Amino acid sequence: MVKVRKSTKSHVSISLKDLETKRLVDRIQSPNNKKRIEIVLLDDAIPIIEAGKNAQKQFAKNVLSGLTEEEMQMCIQVFQKICNNADECLKRNAE
Numbered sequence: 001m002v003k004v005r006k007s008t009k010s011h012v013s014i015s016l017k018d019l020e021t022k023r024l025v026d027r028i029q030s031p032n033n034k035k036r037i038e039i040v041l042l043d044d045a046i047p048i049i050e051a052g053k054n055a056q057k058q059f060a061k062n063v064l065s066g067l068t069e070e071e072m073q074m075c076i077q078v079f080q081k082i083c084n085n086a087d088e089c090l091k092r093n094a095e
Contacts, residue, residue, distance in 0.1 A: 024048065 016039065019025040023043040030036035041049070066073050 019045075 016025065016027070022026065022044075024042055026040045026042055028038045028040055030038065054067065067075065
């Protein structure tokens with residue numbers, strides 16, 4: 001999560017504790033590797049996740065409104081390049 005979301009370990013830890021307190025996730029420690037923890041979504045989290053996905057879809061629909069298919073594809077390509085550049089910058093700064 002730290003690598004994918006570009007968050008700090010402390011923020012992830014605090015967020016996970018909060019989600020556990022709210023009974024939205026559970027942590028399961030690997031019996032073979034004590035450092036490996038699987039995060040499992042609990043049933044109460046499903047409606048929240050669905051609402052989040054729907055909000056993201058609606059947001060994308062709103063911001064891309066009025067664009068042609070070609071323009072939308074161009075936006076997606078440019079955004080992907082921006083994300084790749086940001087990833088490269090973060091990697092260089094981490095070294």
